[in-house]
Amino acid sequence: MSIFRTLLAGGIIASVSTVSAMTAAQADTWRYAFEEAMDEVQGKYAQKFKEEIEANSDHEIQLFPYGTLGESADIMEQAQAGILQFVDQSPGFTGALIPEAQVFFVPYLLPDDEEQLFEFFRTSKAVNEMFPELYAKQGLELLTMFPEGEVGITTKEPVNAPEDFDQVKVRVMTNPLLVESYKAFGATPTPLPWGEVYGALQTGIIQGQENPTFYILSNKLYEVSDYLTYIGHNNFTTAVMANQDFYAGLSDADKEVVQNATDAAFEYILEYQKGQTAEAIEGIKAAKPDYTITVLSDEQRQPFRDAAGQVEEAFIGMTGDSGKALLEQFKADLEAVK
Structure with missing residues (x-):
């Protein structure tokens, strides 16, 4: 059933993409799925990411909110298979795949203070240096992690x-x-x-x-x-990833576009959450x-x-x-x- 859903998702994407026959690294249209609706935090981040990519390159981003391509397990499978170029998924669902990601679910570990929390995600060596190596072992390029709000x-x-x-x-x-x-x-x-x-x-x-x-x-x-x-x-945490083969195949210029869009969307979503x-x-x-x-x-x-x-x-x-x-x-x- 899981394989069927992946094939079905591939068929859906192919039908709406004008460049489906091209390789992921060459594609002008990049596909990005996430676990929430368009007007929720992950959706707001994705829209800002899309805006930055499209403003600074010739590429287009197609967004697939929750339910479009199945459950969380389905979109992760599709990202690893290269059907999706980008995926946003909470460590809560990647815990079986990357056990160390479960650290975000040790109770009372993250700070209550919002500014301390945001600065932790900006500067943490664990988040920004150690986690990318763990995600890479699963064929994923970790672009960023960010909090979504107190649980x-x-x-x-x-x-x-x-x-x-x-x-x-x-x-x-x-x-x-x-x-x-x-x-x-x-x-x-x-x-x-x-x-x-x-x-x-x-x-x-x-x-x-x-x-x-x-x-x-x-x-x-x-x-x-x-x-x-x-x-x-x-505090609920999520992670934005790219398919590693896709990312590795990008030109240096496109990698810079992706990183700049990631950073801009990261700062945007932290500001968006204040008072939420x-x-x-x-x-x-x-x-x-x-x-x-x-x-x-x-x-x-x-x-x-x-x-x-x-x-x-x-x-x-x-x-x-x-x-x-x-x-x-x-x-x-x-x-x-x-």
Whole structure:
């Protein structure tokens, strides 16, 4: 079925591309898929990237938002196969492919302070030097990583302590460390493809899920939950990649165009996000006035923080010496921006 979807996607792309018979490196039209809608964070980044590429070269970028070419696993497969030239995918979905990428799901590792967070992504040696080597082993050229917003948890019942998660099935991405995180928090983690989440919440198959606030608003997840809680455990991260063979085949001039577009879109998306969470909260309140939104105090968060230690140990167990070295550099980079 996976191969069928890839072939089908290839057929769809070929039918809309006037240059499908050309090799990827020669193509005037480059294809870029991502995991969100056009008006969400990944879509806004992609549109800015497209704008910069097309303003500074003769190339065209075709954008494929979520659902156009299948689920997250499908677009990654297509990027590795060279059907897509660019793909934006969260480390949450690449955790099985690149176990070290799960470091972004160690709870309470990333800073709460927005400016510190942004500077970390700009300057981190782990992100900008170590991760590209790991992605390269999977045939991917890592162009950038950026945060998308603080993660909130939607549930049917209030969650103020780990014991409130008892018997609560929380949807998680297909990411082993995220599963360990919610086990540590006391919940029952339930991996599901995104396309199944709303219906599963509606029917009670699951009782909770996590996402940045803008995504909770745009996908109307408040309709199938009654509580939104911030335990302060994470900020959603995503990664923009190119097919490595395609990128290697570019001229130096085209590589410069891609890098400049990457940098411009990166700074644009950080600025775009400022105030986004507060705006999304107001949008949720307007849509459902009786919805309960809670930010746990430092004291309330401490039991969740205490559980984070065992998740960090699980990460090292999954990734060995390479993961341990990455985590140490990660922490050093975070300390440098405080």
